[in-house]
Amino acid sequence: MKKIIKNPMSLAGLIIILIIGVLAIFAGYLSPFDPNYINIDAILLSPNEFHWMGTDALGRDVFSRMLHGAQISLLVGIVAVGISTFIGIILGSLAGYYRGIADTIIMRLVDVMLSIPSFFLILAVIAFLTPSIWNIMIVIGLTSWMGVTRLVRAEFLSLKERDFVLAAQTLGASDFRIILTHLLPNSLGPIIVSTVLGVASAVLVESGLSFLGLGVQAPTASWGNILTDGKEYIQFAWWLSLFPGLAILITVLGYNLLGEGLRDNFDQNT
Amino acid sequence: MHKFLALIFLSLVVGCNNSQNLDNTNYDDPIPPESGGVLTNAMIGEPNNLIAMIAGDSASSAIAGQIFNALLKYDQNLGFEGDLADSWTISDDYKKITFNLKQDIKWADDKPFTCEDVLFTWKKVTDPDTRTPYGSDYQLVSSASCANNHIFIAEYDEPYAPALETWASLHILPEHLLKNENINDTYFSLNPTGTNFYALDEWTTGQQVKLKTNPNSVHGRPLLEKKITRIIPDLSSQFMELIAGNIDLMNINPIQYSRVFPSRSELNDKINLYKEMGNGYTYFGFNLKKKPFDDLNIRKAISYAINKEEIINGVLLGLGEEITSPYKPGTYWENKSINKISFDVSKSRELLEKSGYQLNANNIYEKDGKPLAFEILTNQNKQREMTAVLIQRRLQDIGIDVSIRVIEWASFVNRFIKTGEFEAVVLGWSLSLDPDQYSIWHSSQDGPGQFNFIGYNNPRVDTLLENGRKELKNEKRKQIYDEFSKIIYDEQPIIYLYAGYGLTAIHKKIKGVKKITPPAGVFHNDYEWYIPKKFRRNEMSL
Numbered sequence: 001m002k003k004i005i006k007n008p009m010s011l012a013g014l015i016i017i018l019i020i021g022v023l024a025i026f027a028g029y030l031s032p033f034d035p036n037y038i039n040i041d042a043i044l045l046s047p048n049e050f051h052w053m054g055t056d057a058l059g060r061d062v063f064s065r066m067l068h069g070a071q072i073s074l075l076v077g078i079v080a081v082g083i084s085t086f087i088g089i090i091l092g093s094l095a096g097y098y099r100g101i102a103d104t105i106i107m108r109l110v111d112v113m114l115s116i117p118s119f120f121l122i123l124a125v126i127a128f129l130t131p132s133i134w135n136i137m138i139v140i141g142l143t144s145w146m147g148v149t150r151l152v153r154a155e156f157l158s159l160k161e162r163d164f165v166l167a168a169q170t171l172g173a174s175d176f177r178i179i180l181t182h183l184l185p186n187s188l189g190p191i192i193v194s195t196v197l198g199v200a201s202a203v204l205v206e207s208g209l210s211f212l213g214l215g216v217q218a219p220t221a222s223w224g225n226i227l228t229d230g231k232e233y234i235q236f237a238w239w240l241s242l243f244p245g246l247a248i249l250i251t252v253l254g255y256n257l258l259g260e261g262l263r264d265n266f267d268q269n270t
Numbered sequence: 271m272h273k274f275l276a277l278i279f280l281s282l283v284v285g286c287n288n289s290q291n292l293d294n295t296n297y298d299d300p301i302p303p304e305s306g307g308v309l310t311n312a313m314i315g316e317p318n319n320l321i322a323m324i325a326g327d328s329a330s331s332a333i334a335g336q337i338f339n340a341l342l343k344y345d346q347n348l349g350f351e352g353d354l355a356d357s358w359t360i361s362d363d364y365k366k367i368t369f370n371l372k373q374d375i376k377w378a379d380d381k382p383f384t385c386e387d388v389l390f391t392w393k394k395v396t397d398p399d400t401r402t403p404y405g406s407d408y409q410l411v412s413s414a415s416c417a418n419n420h421i422f423i424a425e426y427d428e429p430y431a432p433a434l435e436t437w438a439s440l441h442i443l444p445e446h447l448l449k450n451e452n453i454n455d456t457y458f459s460l461n462p463t464g465t466n467f468y469a470l471d472e473w474t475t476g477q478q479v480k481l482k483t484n485p486n487s488v489h490g491r492p493l494l495e496k497k498i499t500r501i502i503p504d505l506s507s508q509f510m511e512l513i514a515g516n517i518d519l520m521n522i523n524p525i526q527y528s529r530v531f532p533s534r535s536e537l538n539d540k541i542n543l544y545k546e547m548g549n550g551y552t553y554f555g556f557n558l559k560k561k562p563f564d565d566l567n568i569r570k571a572i573s574y575a576i577n578k579e580e581i582i583n584g585v586l587l588g589l590g591e592e593i594t595s596p597y598k599p600g601t602y603w604e605n606k607s608i609n610k611i612s613f614d615v616s617k618s619r620e621l622l623e624k625s626g627y628q629l630n631a632n633n634i635y636e637k638d639g640k641p642l643a644f645e646i647l648t649n650q651n652k653q654r655e656m657t658a659v660l661i662q663r664r665l666q667d668i669g670i671d672v673s674i675r676v677i678e679w680a681s682f683v684n685r686f687i688k689t690g691e692f693e694a695v696v697l698g699w700s701l702s703l704d705p706d707q708y709s710i711w712h713s714s715q716d717g718p719g720q721f722n723f724i725g726y727n728n729p730r731v732d733t734l735l736e737n738g739r740k741e742l743k744n745e746k747r748k749q750i751y752d753e754f755s756k757i758i759y760d761e762q763p764i765i766y767l768y769a770g771y772g773l774t775a776i777h778k779k780i781k782g783v784k785k786i787t788p789p790a791g792v793f794h795n796d797y798e799w800y801i802p803k804k805f806r807r808n809e810m811s812l
Contacts, residue, residue, distance in 0.1 A: 040584035213650045218674045219659045234506050236530045
């Protein structure tokens with residue numbers, strides 16, 4: 001933790017993530033309006049003292065929608081990456097620890113999955129499902145585990161040859177125990193880095209899907225669909241494009257800064 | 271290198287100066303017509319086939335309409351006038367129409383136009399091997415023949431009231447170029463030869479379609495020398511191109527019309543806005559084959575709970591009208607005696623309770639433990655999506671749990687509409703000029719892929735629609751369709767929401783556009799439009 005604070009990059013990232021996290025968690029208390037409250041007498045108002053980020057084409061308060069949108073974006077980012085990390089760790093452990101046929105099958109599967117452009121794969125799958133926030137999380141999670149798998153496998157391959165692992169094997173520890181208590185804790189650094197960076201890309205994918213109308217459905221607010229609403233009025237209602245665009249930019253930047261900072265720390269350690 | 275940079279700089283400066291000059295131009299001075307000039311407009315999609323009977327999409331029809339003629343066309347007051355036909359007569363029993371075709375007409379390739387071309391086109395549109403959705407109208411013609419080179423006769427077994435309309439929408443194709451071709455898949459569809467004002471000059475896929483005047487045009491030479499239609503798939507980009515002066519006209523949305531233009535006076539100096547009744551209406555439709563929409567009380571309750579005025583003000587910024595029949599407001603076929611169902615929450619609750627629904631602990635109506643909940647489907651159309659959100663809010667207020675799902679058009683039609691797997695939809699129909707509504711409301715038309723996909727079935731309406739097609743006297747027809755409109759409104763199988771205005775922005779350098787738009791629309795006299803020499807831009811080479 002000290003190292004994170006000492007590294008200005010990761011510190012900046014951490015602060016950004018914390019601020020956005022707090023805003024998202026307390027969105028219900030911080031929003032001045034109900035995010036879905038329609039007021040057709042206040043259509044497309046520019047930012048003012050009541051509506052800090054203006055209103056949209058149905059007179060809804062953009063600031064309140066942005067706060068609730070933050071919940072969606074972060075939730076999708078964290079849960080999706082949770083799923084992909086979980087799958088990645090299991091498959092990576094199996095491949096890296098047991099090698100042989102398991103390794104071959106899993107790595108070829110990784111190659112196949114990586115050869116398909118992931119956004120198009122997600123688009124194709126989402127098109128066949130009801131576009132709900134849960135489906136989006138699951139689909140993003142199920143299509144982005146390959147990086148973690150490769151990482152865990154590589155870590156395991158090098159750790160497996162180390163003396164403490166051999167010692168544990170000699171003492172008769174079970175494979176499960178060796179993986180869980182000896183190998184995984186020692187590969188945690190790279191996994192955390194990849195998880196943090198993964199959240200950034202999941203936030204982007206969710207925004208992209210919502211932008212294309214395949215993400216969170218109306219009237220639920222998400223940064224992506226506020227941005228789509230803004231696209232139509234970009235010459236006139238700049239606030240509808242600027243604020244969600246900035247929010248996505250800053251959030252992704254925050255996760256990337258933290259991830260890169262952490263990576264620097266782990267690299268120095270090794 | 272320095273010279274090169276200087277050249278770029280110079281051209282930028284010159285470019286800026288030019289646009290400065292153009293911006294200061296006074297476009298309002300009257301200037302007499304001058305032929306020549308290039309009109310540039312834009313469309314969202316690229317045409318896929320310029321044989322309109324095969325294509326079926328609006329982009330293709332818009333281009334094909336400039337190249338081909340039908341036998342008849344609409345005049346500015348929406349009556350019929352000759353297009354390729356000079357005149358026509360209808361027999362006393364209404365079963366035979368004789369068209370006297372114009373003489374000495376040539377196709378763009380200098381071959382003569384004759385009755386054989388009309389007969390050939392009719393044979394093609396009715397040929398089961400031709401992949402066209404429009405065949406059924408022409409299959410009602412029991413025999414078609416040519417009395418000589420200039421007289422075409424169409425005979426029907428029974429009087430068919432929309433017959434003239436069908437002959438005004440069938441583009442006549444050249445027999446000499448197509449007789450040995452497979453019409454479904456011919457190069458002609460990308461390189462057509464017609465008889466109308468324009469002929470294809472150049473088609474750059476994904477970029478633009480360029481038309482040039484057809485020297486053999488049946489109606490003489492139009493004033494505009496060329497028309498370029500650029501393919502710009504995004505309406506916001508089109509609008510930016512309009513403001514930048516790179517396109518001369520486009521359809522705009524209500525926000526642009528009533529917010530952007532009033533706030534930017536420099537736009538009003540160079541662009542005119544036109545407002546006319548649009549060609550379509552938006553409705554909220556139920557799948558009548560599914561519960562609870564088979565219950566008239568539920569449909570009426572929903573209708574009372576929706577505030578249509580709010581939708582028109584919110585979605586269209588007031589630029590639309592409420593309708594009570596599928597006909598253009600203010601036209602002959604509209605039934606003006608229908609009393610509107612207006613927003614009334616207490617009536618809505620009363621009807622729900624009459625059908626046995628009670629509010630539960632979550633403030634949602636339920637019956638037999640089943641909450642009143644359904645999903646509204648619509649396609650990716652911002653206005654429809656906003657309409658669905660407003661409906662959802664109102665229904666939520668009274669205690670109906672509604673979710674919204676927005677789907678891309680192709681999967682919307684194929685996965686939900688054609689299979690009948692939907693509960694409620696926000697969609698649109700066009701406001702047709704002929705009152706015939708057979709294909710939408712007749713119970714025989716509810717098969718997969720047919721237009722009565724909501725499953726409406728009322729024997730009286732079936733009879734009215736059948737009689738309406740056979741009746742050629744307008745007064746009697748009006749009675750039939752008035753009754754039809756009233757039954758549909760009373761039964762609320764769909765809730766009419768609004769008919770939006772068509773909003774068009776046209777650059778002021780285009781002269782000859784009628785100030786007062788005739789019923790046939792602002793584009794009706796586009797062959798008389800012209801761009802004075804001093805306003806012409808250098809043609810862009812793309």
